[in-house]
Amino acid sequence: MAQGVGIVRIWWMGTQYSVLKGSSIRLPGLRNVAVPAGYQLNRSQEFQGGEARATLMVLKGMKLSALTPGDEGELQWQADTGQLFTSPDAFILDAPVLTDDGGKAPVVWNFSTYIELVQ
DSSP: OOOOOEEEEEEEEEEEEEEEEEEEEOOEEEEEEEEEEEEEEEEEEEEEEEEEEEEEEETTTTOOOOSSOOOOEEEEEETTTTEEEEEEEEEEOOOOOTTTTEEEEEEEEEEOEEEEEEO
């Protein structure tokens, strides 16, 4: 029986965070852009940066300030199915909002390079 992704683990700048279900990753690369010209539609290509989204649990003793926008750092996104994506140039897009619903903090990272390993 085939297995799909069910559990994701995330490390940001060397710290592992507890992740709620619903995480996603989009790898960087080329994308098509529609270019209308009269009654025709053509295409051009442009670079689209990578994006990882996750809702992290900020638990007792953890610093929310570790998740604020700043310099680039290493992001690791690992699935229970063996895929591991590591990006050395990831950065947090916006400061996350911490909720009183169990310490949930949605975070969005962007990146342009990555290494993919599959076990």
